[in-house]
Amino acid sequence: MALIVHKYGGTSMGSTDRIKNVARRVAKWHDAGHRIVVVPSAMSGETNRLIGLAKEIQAQPDPRELDMIASTGEQVSVGLLSMALQAIGKKAVAYAGWQVAIKTDSAYTKARIQSIDNDKVNRDLDDGKIVIITGFQGVDDEDNITTLGRGGSDTSAVAIAAAMKADECLIFTDVDGVYTTDPRVVSEARRLKAITFEEMLELASLGSKVLQTRSVEFAGNYRVPTRVLSSLTDPMLDIEEEANSGTLISFEEDTHMEQAVISGIAFNRDEAKITVLGVPDRPGVAYHILGPVADANIEVDMIIQNQSVDGKTDFTFTVPRNDFQPALDVLNGTKDQLGAASITGDAKVSKISVVGVGMRSHVGVASKMFRTLSEEGINIMMISTSEIKISVLIDEKYMELAVRALHKAFELEKA
Numbered sequence: 267m268a269l270i271v272h273k274y275g276g277t278s279m280g281s282t283d284r285i286k287n288v289a290r291r292v293a294k295w296h297d298a299g300h301r302i303v304v305v306p307s308a309m310s311g312e313t314n315r316l317i318g319l320a321k322e323i324q325a326q327p328d329p330r331e332l333d334m335i336a337s338t339g340e341q342v343s344v345g346l347l348s349m350a351l352q353a354i355g356k357k358a359v360a361y362a363g364w365q366v367a368i369k370t371d372s373a374y375t376k377a378r379i380q381s382i383d384n385d386k387v388n389r390d391l392d393d394g395k396i397v398i399i400t401g402f403q404g405v406d407d408e409d410n411i412t413t414l415g416r417g418g419s420d421t422s423a424v425a426i427a428a429a430m431k432a433d434e435c436l437i438f439t440d441v442d443g444v445y446t447t448d449p450r451v452v453s454e455a456r457r458l459k460a461i462t463f464e465e466m467l468e469l470a471s472l473g474s475k476v477l478q479t480r481s482v483e484f485a486g487n488y489r490v491p492t493r494v495l496s497s498l499t500d501p502m503l504d505i506e507e508e509a510n511s512g513t514l515i516s517f518e519e520d521t522h523m524e525q526a527v528i529s530g531i532a533f534n535r536d537e538a539k540i541t542v543l544g545v546p547d548r549p550g551v552a553y554h555i556l557g558p559v560a561d562a563n564i565e566v567d568m569i570i571q572n573q574s575v576d577g578k579t580d581f582t583f584t585v586p587r588n589d590f591q592p593a594l595d596v597l598n599g600t601k602d603q604l605g606a607a608s609i610t611g612d613a614k615v616s617k618i619s620v621v622g623v624g625m626r627s628h629v630g631v632a633s634k635m636f637r638t639l640s641e642e643g644i645n646i647m648m649i650s651t652s653e654i655k656i657s658v659l660i661d662e663k664y665m666e667l668a669v670r671a672l673h674k675a676f677e678l679e680k681a
């Protein structure tokens with residue numbers, strides 16, 4: 267008998283029929299003798315709908331009240347799933363995050379989980395119940411409801427699995443695993459049987475939304491065996507077959523099944539670029555430009571400072587597209603103090619990254635990437651590298667073309 271956490275995403279919970287299928291799949295695992303905790307997302311489209319309602323009232327919604335609204339989609343899901351399980355003769359109980367409690371900090375809309383009390387859940391499991399807990403939400407020390415950022419149910423599930431020392435966390439979603447790139451963009455993308463934790467962390471943080479980045483961090487920090495698999499197969503699929511399907515996040519590099527140099531390509535449309543032109547090149551220039559941006563809670567990603575000419579330099583960096591205007595506003599406020607000639611920006615840029623632990627022992631990955639883009643006539647605006655990834659910033663209109671060309675150049679379709 268094992269303790270297993272199942273997570274079901276929005277598409278998987280998308281209709282009452284799909285919820286009935288989730289219930290059948292969960293019941294199958296429970297019937298096999300396992301203790302099961304289920305973490306569902308809101309029904310597909312529901313979180314967007316709720317945020318849309320809030321924005322009809324306040325263009326920039328108050329974050330605390332927004333979390334009050336956005337968290338409700340998951341509460342509907344847990345209730346419906348619990349009922350669907352009861353309807354097929356299972357004992358089940360649904361909890362909101364605060365009832366467990368899943369404690370977070372107070373950073374509304376992007377809260378971080380701090381602790382999870384598993385007493386109540388364990389009592390219910392001892393009692394033979396299937397426990398269903400809302401994804402995406404928690405509660406802070408002042409009893410305010412918080413949410414964990416978009417895609418946060420992945421993090422709820424892995425964090426619960428970590429807190430309960432579960433044997434496995436199964437992330438059921440609308441694709442049958444982690445692919446070499448988003449299979450909706452490249453039809454030749456290939457499913458990976460296993461991916462190292464480090465590579466998954468890079469792919470997620472560089473834009474692959476199949477797992478929320480923080481869920482991968484939890485999996486790594488607490489060594490939670492985590493698998494991504496399909497919720498759209500027959501719910502009565504043989505349990506052994508299901509248990510070995512999808513993609514396993516592995517912690518051992520030598521169990522990494524595919525020895526490719528590159529494991530995958532991630533992309534992020536959600537980027538914007540800002541350039542501060544003609545600033546006096548003296549100590550503190552980066553601090554004086556980026557300090558106020560950081561104070562406004564805006565995360566900066568790629569950064570380039572040009573060689574100075576006549577004591578003046580240009581400074582370029584990227585921010586999430588949502589923060590483009592706020593970042594420009596901050597800089598326009600400090601422009602005179604900086605002595606900058608002008609500030610320009612471009613919100614139609616995308617970042618593409620190739621990721622792979624094999625890069626450590628192979629040279630030539632960067633040049634192959636740059637050659638491929640040049641052959642497609644795609645201009646690179648910025649480059650950044652780390653030990654296991656190379657990222658480039660390009661015009662967003664070439665993003666899909668670039669991903670396809672790189673996928674082909676690195677022969678990712680081949681095992």
Ligand code: ADP
Pocket residue numbers: 274275276277278307417438439440441443444445446447448449450474475476477530
């Ligand atoms: P859920 O609602 O189950 O959380 P998401 O939409 O958040 O599902 O994540 C699954 C989606 O992630 C897939 O439908 C796919 O389009 C996208 N995706 C992006 N990159 C990848 C990848 N490398 N492998 C698989 N899916 C990916």
Ligand code: ASP
Pocket residue numbers: 275276307308313314339401402415416417418419420
């Ligand atoms: N419902 C939330 C969202 O749409 C959380 C999740 O689906 O993981 O972002």
Ligand code: MG
Pocket residue numbers: 275417420475476477478
């Ligand atoms: Mg998701």
